[in-house]
Amino acid sequence: MKNRLLWPVLALVALLVLNVVVTPSFFSLRLQDGHLYGSLIDILRNGAPTLLIALGMTLVIATRGIDLSVGAVAAIAGAVTCTYIASGGDAWTGMGLALVLCGVLGLWNGFLVSVLGIQPIIATLVLMTAGRGIAMLITEGQIVTVDSPTFREVGAGFVVLPIAILISLAVLGLVALVTRRTALGLLIESVGVNPSASRLAGVRARTIIWTVYVFAALCAAVAGLMISSNVSAADANNAGLWIEMDAILAVVIGGTSLAGGRYSLTGTLLGALIIQTLTTTVYTIGIAPEITLVFKAVVVIAVCLMQAPVRIRVRGVRGKQGVPA
Amino acid sequence: MVQPEVSSAAPVRSRGLMSVPKRFLPVIATFVVFVATFGVGSVRYEGFASGQVMANLFIDNAFLIVLAVGMTFVILTGGIDLSVGSVVALSTMIAAAALQAGWPVWLVVLAVLASGSGLGLAMGWVIHRFGVQPFIVTLAGMFLARGLCFVISVESVSIKDSTFRALATGSIELPGGVTITYGVVIALAAVLAAVYVLHLTRFGRTVYAVGGSESSARLMGLATTRVKIGVYVISGFCSSLGGLLFSLYMLSGYSLHAVGMELDAIAAVVVGGSLLSGGVGFVIGSVVGVLVLGTIQTLISFEGTLSSWWTKIVIGALLLAFIALQRVIVRRT
Amino acid sequence: GSGGSGDAGSPSGNAKGDDKITMGFAQVGAESGWRTANTKSIQEEAAAAGIELKFSDAQQKQENQIKAIRSYIQQKVDVIAFSPVVETGWDAVLLEAKRANIPVILTDRAVDSDDTSLYKTFLGSDFVEEGKKAGEWLKANAAGAKNVVELQGTTGAAPAIDRKKGFEDAIAGTDLKVVATQTGDFTRSGGKQVMEAFLKSVPQIDVVYAHNDDMGLGAIEAIKAAGKVPGKDIKIITVDAVKDGMTALAAGEINFIVECNPLLGKQLMELAKKVVAGEEVPPRVVTEEGTFTVDQAKTELPNRKY
Amino acid sequence: MTEPVVDMRGISVEFPGVKALQEVDFRLFPGEVHALMGENGAGKSTLIKALTGVHPLAAGQVSYAGESVSFTAPAEAQAAGISTVYQEVNLCGNLTVAENILLGREPRKFGRIDGKRMRARAAELLARIGLHIDPGSVLESHPIAVQQLVAIARAVAVDARVLVLDEPTSSLDADEVAELFRIIRVLRDEGVAVLFVTHFLEQVYEISDRITVLRNGQLVAEHSTAALSRIDLVSAMLGREMGLLEEIERRSGTPGQAFLVAEGVGRKGSVAPFDLEVRSGEVVGLAGLLGSGRTEVARLLFGADKADSGRILVDGKPLKLTGPRAAIEAGVAFSSEDRKAEGIVADLSVRDNLILAMQAARGWARPVPRKLADELVAKYIELLDIRPADPDRAVGNLSGGNQQKVLLARWLVTEPKLLILDEPTRGIDVGAKAQIQKVVADLAAEGMAVLFISAELEEVVRVSDRVVVMRDRHKVAELDGDVGVDDVMALIAGGGDHGLDKDVEKAVVS
Numbered sequence A: 001m002k003n004r005l006l007w008p009v010l011a012l013v014a015l016l017v018l019n020v021v022v023t024p025s026f027f028s029l030r031l032q033d034g035h036l037y038g039s040l041i042d043i044l045r046n047g048a049p050t051l052l053i054a055l056g057m058t059l060v061i062a063t064r065g066i067d068l069s070v071g072a073v074a075a076i077a078g079a080v081t082c083t084y085i086a087s088g089g090d091a092w093t094g095m096g097l098a099l100v101l102c103g104v105l106g107l108w109n110g111f112l113v114s115v116l117g118i119q120p121i122i123a124t125l126v127l128m129t130a131g132r133g134i135a136m137l138i139t140e141g142q143i144v145t146v147d148s149p150t151f152r153e154v155g156a157g158f159v160v161l162p163i164a165i166l167i168s169l170a171v172l173g174l175v176a177l178v179t180r181r182t183a184l185g186l187l188i189e190s191v192g193v194n195p196s197a198s199r200l201a202g203v204r205a206r207t208i209i210w211t212v213y214v215f216a217a218l219c220a221a222v223a224g225l226m227i228s229s230n231v232s233a234a235d236a237n238n239a240g241l242w243i244e245m246d247a248i249l250a251v252v253i254g255g256t257s258l259a260g261g262r263y264s265l266t267g268t269l270l271g272a273l274i275i276q277t278l279t280t281t282v283y284t285i286g287i288a289p290e291i292t293l294v295f296k297a298v299v300v301i302a303v304c305l306m307q308a309p310v311r312i313r314v315r316g317v318r319g320k321q322g323v324p325a
Numbered sequence B: 001m002v003q004p005e006v007s008s009a010a011p012v013r014s015r016g017l018m019s020v021p022k023r024f025l026p027v028i029a030t031f032v033v034f035v036a037t038f039g040v041g042s043v044r045y046e047g048f049a050s051g052q053v054m055a056n057l058f059i060d061n062a063f064l065i066v067l068a069v070g071m072t073f074v075i076l077t078g079g080i081d082l083s084v085g086s087v088v089a090l091s092t093m094i095a096a097a098a099l100q101a102g103w104p105v106w107l108v109v110l111a112v113l114a115s116g117s118g119l120g121l122a123m124g125w126v127i128h129r130f131g132v133q134p135f136i137v138t139l140a141g142m143f144l145a146r147g148l149c150f151v152i153s154v155e156s157v158s159i160k161d162s163t164f165r166a167l168a169t170g171s172i173e174l175p176g177g178v179t180i181t182y183g184v185v186i187a188l189a190a191v192l193a194a195v196y197v198l199h200l201t202r203f204g205r206t207v208y209a210v211g212g213s214e215s216s217a218r219l220m221g222l223a224t225t226r227v228k229i230g231v232y233v234i235s236g237f238c239s240s241l242g243g244l245l246f247s248l249y250m251l252s253g254y255s256l257h258a259v260g261m262e263l264d265a266i267a268a269v270v271v272g273g274s275l276l277s278g279g280v281g282f283v284i285g286s287v288v289g290v291l292v293l294g295t296i297q298t299l300i301s302f303e304g305t306l307s308s309w310w311t312k313i314v315i316g317a318l319l320l321a322f323i324a325l326q327r328v329i330v331r332r333t
Numbered sequence C: 001g002s003g004g005s006g007d008a009g010s011p012s013g014n015a016k017g018d019d020k021i022t023m024g025f026a027q028v029g030a031e032s033g034w035r036t037a038n039t040k041s042i043q044e045e046a047a048a049a050g051i052e053l054k055f056s057d058a059q060q061k062q063e064n065q066i067k068a069i070r071s072y073i074q075q076k077v078d079v080i081a082f083s084p085v086v087e088t089g090w091d092a093v094l095l096e097a098k099r100a101n102i103p104v105i106l107t108d109r110a111v112d113s114d115d116t117s118l119y120k121t122f123l124g125s126d127f128v129e130e131g132k133k134a135g136e137w138l139k140a141n142a143a144g145a146k147n148v149v150e151l152q153g154t155t156g157a158a159p160a161i162d163r164k165k166g167f168e169d170a171i172a173g174t175d176l177k178v179v180a181t182q183t184g185d186f187t188r189s190g191g192k193q194v195m196e197a198f199l200k201s202v203p204q205i206d207v208v209y210a211h212n213d214d215m216g217l218g219a220i221e222a223i224k225a226a227g228k229v230p231g232k233d234i235k236i237i238t239v240d241a242v243k244d245g246m247t248a249l250a251a252g253e254i255n256f257i258v259e260c261n262p263l264l265g266k267q268l269m270e271l272a273k274k275v276v277a278g279e280e281v282p283p284r285v286v287t288e289e290g291t292f293t294v295d296q297a298k299t300e301l302p303n304r305k306y
Numbered sequence D: 001m002t003e004p005v006v007d008m009r010g011i012s013v014e015f016p017g018v019k020a021l022q023e024v025d026f027r028l029f030p031g032e033v034h035a036l037m038g039e040n041g042a043g044k045s046t047l048i049k050a051l052t053g054v055h056p057l058a059a060g061q062v063s064y065a066g067e068s069v070s071f072t073a074p075a076e077a078q079a080a081g082i083s084t085v086y087q088e089v090n091l092c093g094n095l096t097v098a099e100n101i102l103l104g105r106e107p108r109k110f111g112r113i114d115g116k117r118m119r120a121r122a123a124e125l126l127a128r129i130g131l132h133i134d135p136g137s138v139l140e141s142h143p144i145a146v147q148q149l150v151a152i153a154r155a156v157a158v159d160a161r162v163l164v165l166d167e168p169t170s171s172l173d174a175d176e177v178a179e180l181f182r183i184i185r186v187l188r189d190e191g192v193a194v195l196f197v198t199h200f201l202e203q204v205y206e207i208s209d210r211i212t213v214l215r216n217g218q219l220v221a222e223h224s225t226a227a228l229s230r231i232d233l234v235s236a237m238l239g240r241e242m243g244l245l246e247e248i249e250r251r252s253g254t255p256g257q258a259f260l261v262a263e264g265v266g267r268k269g270s271v272a273p274f275d276l277e278v279r280s281g282e283v284v285g286l287a288g289l290l291g292s293g294r295t296e297v298a299r300l301l302f303g304a305d306k307a308d309s310g311r312i313l314v315d316g317k318p319l320k321l322t323g324p325r326a327a328i329e330a331g332v333a334f335s336s337e338d339r340k341a342e343g344i345v346a347d348l349s350v351r352d353n354l355i356l357a358m359q360a361a362r363g364w365a366r367p368v369p370r371k372l373a374d375e376l377v378a379k380y381i382e383l384l385d386i387r388p389a390d391p392d393r394a395v396g397n398l399s400g401g402n403q404q405k406v407l408l409a410r411w412l413v414t415e416p417k418l419l420i421l422d423e424p425t426r427g428i429d430v431g432a433k434a435q436i437q438k439v440v441a442d443l444a445a446e447g448m449a450v451l452f453i454s455a456e457l458e459e460v461v462r463v464s465d466r467v468v469v470m471r472d473r474h475k476v477a478e479l480d481g482d483v484g485v486d487d488v489m490a491l492i493a494g495g496g497d498h499g500l501d502k503d504v505e506k507a508v509v510s
């Protein structure tokens, strides 16, 4: 695993170097109103929601699942909170409400997957479609703008570093701690690698699967709060749009297989950073919008070829070393 | 205590109750649910139960059927192809731009099909040769194809070619006054060809074998390389063919066409009873899957008064109702 | 504000003797607050005019719009109206409508078809004109500003293309120069992210031209975070004039907004009645839209509904 | 003798961290049955895979039919006439039996596969090895033994010059083995070279002409079978004398309370209601032919399948068996016969696999302390001689026999009150098998109840205090203490008719 992370790291470094070459001041940081200011900080802050969602996604994927609904759930979280605040409510209560509601949505996903046995991609597709409708229902299709200093902190606030990335890193640390210090990681992986063997070994596969979907939904909820807090508005339509793809991509770049089983949280962190750096790079080095996607495609291919377990089979040695009879 | 003798001969035989093999069940269940929904629609909405509504289901989804066919191959091997939607857009773009530049129709068709298949080949090769996960490779393919659209033109390009127009507007009269388009015929031909390839050729059987267990298939001496790359070529080909049908449907090339259509195609395949893990599923199932999605759309438009958000919620709910019913039927039997 | 050009039609049905006009309206989707206001206006005005409205949301997909129009043809509505997602690709379905003798009204955006008999009239804004207005104002109020950064709408989307074009045309030949342009996907967070990057990579930014208010609002956040004053250090011009944008304008954070009016409902219903009654209508009806400066915004803001 | 058809010289194969084969020479002659012997992990399967192009060679040379070859894929070896049954059943469970037999060489008509002829041909090939199942049925629906037979049918379906069989008999009982040997003899007489791997010494002496012994990836000896006594063979394999086999004549004779009592437990379509009692401190053997329902009995008792009649009492109290967890909580453990699909968690390490059941029982919040895990792993690696003795190696990379040992260890560490072992010694070498039997006996002596299922009748009779006989999905008898193999055999075969064909047919053809 360690070795495989080398390549994502190199990819990240390569992207950063590219930026510095084009924009020499890319690494420069300065203190602005008591917090750090610079491109690197932007990458961290804007990458925080993706990272958070990717963390939840990592565990879901480790159980052989996938969660397409995270983007919609993020939108719902933002919608609930902003609508609540806009109607005169308190920010903390609003966020609490959002988390509870999204937790319920996670339970729903987990129910479809682990109890009804519906394939994860289609089970979560239901909420992916309907969820955005629910978010719009809550906001009535409008962008709900709020003016709440408390709420602003989540996505746009700073304690030297952006609060958003601090939250994401804290969750990363927590997940790492919980899955590696308890047996949860082992059980998740065993369910992902061989569900029937795990069941026969007495693993509560159902509960575990259920748990990871709830966790993914909660991650998505917090990410949704960050996204809407960052602009102090809930945009039910666009908040978290396609973020599920970014999250899955982050997980996959990080070396976790979509087939389930072994997962790497560090890999996911790297993957999320690579994706956000890529986006920022596009803006910073001034790639024309028309060729942005081509540029992204090239980078993604390069990253995955770099980390690919190259299948070159060394066959030349044969024959040369034949043992004399 | 139960006497062992009482039921002595009984237990062994009860497995024969179903005359249909178990693996057809999901497809049949999907079909049953599809018919039921159509029935509900007919009762609820005036004019729903007409032949033309059924025909429109095919007309409006011909391209999706073709995409789902290609996707079925990929999913059967346990892979996934996220590039299909973008390749559709690229195909419409190439077709429109080339026609505008005055290329002859046959050359345009050839160029579109070749570029789609070529991209599929490239992706398949990378997936196989470097052992990269299909998800990333085809996602890159998705970016690339969509990006190339923008490179060709940011604006939409109208198709003015008379042959295309004739094909697009022409229709075939079926008994009962129902008309279908040429696109439907092409889509159905693609379905038949896919069924033939999957079930009656070695290539097709190997597709199933690879999906069942790739390592076993390799040890059994099957041509796994050819199949693993081949399915992406097929999917690429189907995407570009779907793209051609789409350009007939739209008579335009546009870089924002078919955004997210890959998810529709995947959903259709999965709703049709295929397993994403590979090895299980049928092309016919995918076709029924497309019809299911189409019916949901039709129901929505017949309902006619849903607000934008309720539209999304109802689509989700109907999708859920479908798969839940399908599960119930599969479990009961 | 919107204003009716014709007289208010009588709400009591049409000339053919049907008791009620049925209109099928195929909306693009609900991708923005602007669009939602547009939908709402149409729904409300239809009710007020006594027109039965069949409404469908295409979820931003042209094929869905086509399907919806087909189903309206099947359902034999009296008139079809829709906002085309994109200008190409409507000939086939419009021909079907024509064959079925159902008149069609376009809103928001024209279609690119040689056969103008396919639709009766087109009601909507002119995106190129909007871009031009933005450019003209800037030319007149540049005051030494040179470097413009542009926040584009979704790449490939019609408003984005046209607003870019109109703006470029207007500032051509002046000192003004678009030094960086990037898509912000019409969203606030998109606008903010892009602006953040611009603030670091572009040495001197005088003006931000955003294709809609939302991106402009995002840019304001980014500018504030960089320690600059939006509206002063960096001038901001946007298009749309939704409520949030007008609020910012009134607060002086935005300098100028070109209106793009979503409240077409009333005009549309009037046109529909005429069309169904077989009256002549002009082939192009431009919605009334203005522009707002900071001062105008202060007076207009209280009346803003969307 | 004539020229060898396969001549491998100085073969070395390396995996990351393991030298699986070091300079091994191997020759295979036409018309001979050659047994490849060695302990678990000795490198037998690796040698076979090196021959057929699955693993690249680090060094060495292969010549086939007099020419130097270097196969890069199994397909090439197969095309050249080397037909192979690999150790784990390597077929596609999602396809039908007929397809599995004929994949890649389906009969065709006008270029398309002729389904009817395919099924007919498959039925013919199945009949040839004495298996009467519906060729149109899905492979997955058959027990592992049937799958093994299907794999054999596939291998003998082609005209090959070399037939390689890697532990083809590990799940088979006497009748099928006899049938297989009949076919092997026919092929041998036609001049086919047969390479055969097994851990059953009797089978080696019954069928093979020559023996090659590997140990720790190195060649130890190549002999003609006649010239090598069993004792010598075993010590060549183990590298030491072997005395254990005789020792486990253990019959405690003091079973305690009835731990588990099944009353009229049965399941429609799988096994007729039966009564069964397992007492603490005794080993109950389950004997029967392929498809007689032993596995089904085990699964019902464990809750892996739901019974639809009868009830189960544990310690005198009725137990509501909602699933495996309920059984585990009641102190029942079950090791499945299908180690690939239901046993190992391939990507996880030996350590993780070993503590999995224990961990699952403790719940996620109370991880097995690292120190305890290491102690347990060290203990069982030593006790069962798991090789390589590396707790961090992924279990999927272990040899088949060693995987089986890890599985067994997984359940032993949970110290269950009743241990249900379905084919626990499948693919286990002689030395380790004796070790496992001894462990089972010791556990019983310490008060554990054991339900022991094995295709090898001798083994069942040797370890069991009581033998329950299954036939045609019915429990037909319960035999006490000192029964002989022959007594059980008579019961298994039932009223004299040839059990196998009929039973399987009845069971599978629907």
Ligand SMILES: Nc1ncnc2c1ncn2[C@@H]1O[C@H](COP(=O)(O)OP(=O)(O)OP(=O)(O)O)[C@@H](O)[C@H]1O
Pocket: D015, D016, D018, D020, D038, D039, D040, D041, D042, D043, D044, D045, D046, D047, D087, D387, D388, D397, D398, D399, D400, D401, D402, D427, D429
């Ligand atoms: N793919 C692999 N990766 C790493 N090590 C492997 C792999 N396959 C086999 N080995 C190692 O090579 C050695 C030889 O294994 P092999 O499977 O050949 O043993 P075997 O003699 O067939 O044993 P058994 O009787 O248990 O089947 C073992 O130590 C095993 O762990």
Ligand SMILES: Nc1ncnc2c1ncn2[C@@H]1O[C@H](COP(=O)(O)OP(=O)(O)OP(=O)(O)O)[C@@H](O)[C@H]1O
Pocket: D140, D141, D142, D143, D144, D145, D146, D171, D270, D288, D289, D290, D291, D292, D293, D294, D295, D296, D297, D337, D455, D504, D507, D508
């Ligand atoms: N999952 C299944 N689906 C359908 N049929 C099955 C399934 N599992 C087993 N069977 C059938 O049940 C029969 C009994 O199998 P079982 O595994 O109980 O036999 P057994 O006595 O354990 O023999 P062995 O383990 O040697 O195969 C088999 O012949 C098979 O046809």
Ligand SMILES: [Mg+2]
Pocket: D044, D045, D046, D087, D166, D399, D400, D401
């Ligand atoms: Mg082996």
Ligand SMILES: [Mg+2]
Pocket: D143, D294, D295, D296, D337, D422
């Ligand atoms: Mg069995």
